[in-house]
Amino acid sequence: MGLLSKKSQQVLKDPLMSNNPIAFQVLGICSALAVTVKMDTAIVMTLAVIFVLAMSNTIISAMRNYIPGRVRIIVMLSVIASLVILTDQVLRAYAYDMSKQLSVFVGLIITNCIVLGRAEAFALQNTPGKAFWDGVGNALGYGIILIAVSFFREILGSGTLLGLQIIPQAFYNAGYENMGLMVLSPGAFIILGLIIWVQRLITKVEEEA
């Protein structure tokens, strides 16, 4: 990573683990449950969020000295909403089936707390370059969890990975069954809870009781 300064590396790496938006800040849970039944939707969602978050952070940071304080939330939201609609339109034109599967959840990136949260907490105080990396980092931190959750949910729930059969037919013949719970939202909660537990064991973070 010689391309990036120490500071930018920090900005990029922090949200991947110690300050992960889902696992540490517990933001963006809604879509983490919704799009993780299959891994391909989780990957596309991750790409969409990387685009939206990196772009919105950069644009808002570039405007930060001009945005009137009283209307900053509205301005930030219009930038975010426009980027999300743009993403949705592109998906509809070039990946129609995927956009149908993701249905409203692409549109709901607008309400993903991570996006507005980073705009307010980071982009407004930092230069566009750093804000860009912060956006990429947070979106990746979000995406890693999404892909991890979908990995377990797809293997356990459907026996497949990216649509390919992973659990051999012989297992099913021997009485193995897909775990229906994993296809439903509670399955995502359980996986997510376990991931957060492991993540906190590693980073040694403790909630105050």
Place this chain on the structure above:
Amino acid sequence: MRSNSYTLGFTALVTIILGIMLSAAATSLKDRQLLNEELDIKKNILASLKIAGTSGSKASAQEVQQLFTDNIRSFVVDKDGNVVAGLSPDQIDPKTMVEVYPVYEKVLDGATSGFALPISGKGLWSSCYGYLALESDCNTVMGITFYKHGETPGLGGEIEKEWFTSNFSGKRIFDDNGGLVSIQVVKGVVNESSSDAYHQVDGISGATLTTKGLNVFIKQDLNNYLPFLKQAH
């Protein structure tokens, strides 16, 4: 604190720039999107008629077109069930032409083996669009698909899922006396011992109002085709 006129000017500028950007994107992508939608509709017609190679698989655009031209004969019927000569389903303008109904006939080795009929109507939040396919006896349901709706994902949105739609196959829309009963989605599970079980499918928990909508509009749409179905039978 900035002045009011600065704030107004700034928000107006942002709105205009974003507006232009979005309309440019929407206009330039529109053709491709429409093409995708049209293709998706064709895929759904094929899937409702159980034409192999389309359900769930990622068939290319050409393959879908090919399957469609090879297997489907489309025509339009009027409210008396007679075929309207010289009119294809694509030419129907829903604003000006009423009481004409498109039919997609599945032709297998020169013989009719089923009809797909468009169905649409209100679910709970939105209009739902789909196709109901009947066997050549015009009574037994071959399949059903939904390609467009705005119901809640995971609840009403489940109507497009295979576990729900596959229950329709083999059900009958007419009773023994030839009266139209359509298909009812029941609350909970169908009582198999009941004499109505032939006309009922299992409901979706959390989607009672959506399926109530389905019950109404499927029957209404079938009613429009009633003269045609009696003739074809």
